[in-house]
Structures are given as structure tokens and as C-alpha cells.
Amino acid sequence: MQYSSIGQFLEMARPAPGKGPVALILAEDNCETAATLRHHLRLGFGRVVLLAGEEIILPPELEAQIDRIETDAFAEDALVTAVNLIAQGIQGEWIYYCYNAEFLFFPFCETRSIRDLTTFHSEERRSAMLSYVVDLYSCDLAAHPNAVSLDHAHLDRAGYYALARKDPERDWAEKERQMDFFGGLRWRFEEHVPWTRRKIDRISLFRATKGVKLRPDFTFSDEEMNTFACPWHHNLTAAVCSFRTAKALRTNPGSRNEIRSFRWHSSEAFRWDSHQLMDLGLMEPGQWF
DSSP: OEESSHHHHHHHOOOOTTSOOEEEEEOSSSTTHHHHHHHHHHTTOSEEEEEEOTTOOOOHHHHTTSEEEEOOTTSTTHHHHHHHHHHHHSTTSEEEEEETTEEEEOTTTTTSOHHHHHHHHHHTTOSEEEEEEEEOEESOTTTOTTSOOSTTEEEESSOOEEEEEEEGGGTTEEEEEEEEEEOHHHHHTGGGSOGGGOOOEEEEEEEOOTTOOBOTTSOBSSGGGGOSBOSSSBOOOEEEEESHHHHHHHHSHHHHTTOSOOOOTTEEEOOSOHHHHHHTTSSOOTTOO
16 A cells, blocks of 8 residues: 555554554665565565655565555655654554665574564563664675675674763763674775764664654664663564665765775675574574574
8 A cells, every 4th residue: 555644654554453563664765675675574574664755666566565655765864753753653563664775684583473573572571672784785896886786795794893882961971781883884984984873783673652762873762772681681682684884885976986895804695594693693592592
């Protein structure tokens, strides 16, 4: 179904409780948008919602499987604004959000559904899940000028680190169970990335709660939702495998001619497999064995 606005979507197609998490995908261009939608449909989302302008073209059979909301993808904080509006309209439901050419992976996602994941996480009394945005890229920029190739995707197997997150309202004291995570292309090519956009952590899966807002840095106004674990043990985390940074570095005039290749000594072919991401420490199974 197609909707002219988020208001019309919430009025006419309010997701039914219990059908499973809702995926919100903002398409900035046509790059692998169809592949992104198919990937999240396979994960078992109860509803997959595309936020896009009319210039985004999809196969008719895929259009029939999703909801589509007319959206200006280039408005300031377009994704954050959409997430907040929809979350307040479907309070209590689990929501995941991402951009096109981004692919959610979670532990054992080959054999377990997104509903299995959120059910377990809820039983652990958690209402949000930390994810790491893992940069994907093609090493052959001659063959793939925008650095995007599903068949030849690579990632960094090293170069990730974390720093304690500081609270400016408490004299820069460290926040409990919160870290800022860095790595990937934003770290290797940091001279081309504004310092406010270098973090790779994102609270990308959460339960919509009255009055709680997503902020532009992909953290929430409820600080407990920004923690990587509960006080008593480690929790599940996920990974959002993303071509978005590579694509931006190859599109922006200031960086396009400066970057000859994304390959380095720690590049590794991506197997599109959750076990590879767990082996590299890029997501955590917690107690979910």
C-alpha cells in the first residue's frame, strides 16, 4: 500500500499488535533499495515500511509486499523525524530503522526470526538494542565506482575501538554502561567525515515508548535505552552492515578523487553470515545460545 504521509499511514494502516516488529527503511536513492527490502522481509518483520520519494523505483511484486510512505529523504534529520512520528503512533511495538543499502544481522539470524530476537530481549527486560554500523565496500572501484557490490562486499576485520561516553550535564562524568564506538571507513578516512558523524554505534532496534524520542545521533532521550548491557549481565547486540559510508565517500566531490581504494591489510570478504560477525566481535549473543 502507498500513503501520502506518515499521518495517513498511522490512520489507515496502524500495525496490528502482535504481528511482529516493524522495519522502517529510508531510501536516499535507488542503490540496492530492493535488496534491502527483501533482506528485511526474509528476517520476518511483521511490516516493512519504505520511506521514499517518487523517484525510487521498485519491482511491482516487491511493492505489493511492503508499505510505502511518500517522504522527502533529504529533509534535515528525515529518518529521525519519521521514526519519532511513527513510534508515538504505535507505542509498545518494536521498531527497527535503517537506510537503503543497509542490512540488519543479529546472532543466529539464519535460523531465528526478528520476532524470536525481540521476544528474548523483552524477557531480559530490555527495551532497546545496541547495534554497530559495520561498513561494507567493494575493493574494486574500477568495476564498482560507487563501492557497492553485494557479490564482492568486504568489511574491516580490525580497527574498532570504544571510548567512555561523557555526560556534559554532569561535569563530563562517564555515563554508566554507555560507550562511543569507532572504526571502519569513518575511522580510516576520518579527514573526510565530520567529527559528529564518526561514531558507528546506533540504537537501531527499540520498543516504542510514550514520550521517548530518538535523537539525531541515534541515541534516545531515555538514557537506559542507550546502554549496551543491563547491570547484571551482557545482552544481545546486532550489526547493521552498511554500504552508506562507502557510497558517500565515493559520491562526495571532496573525497571521491582522494580515495583510490578501500582495500587495506585488514580487509576481509563479507560472507553475509552472522557467525562471521560474532567471530569478529562485531555483535554479541549475550545469553541467547
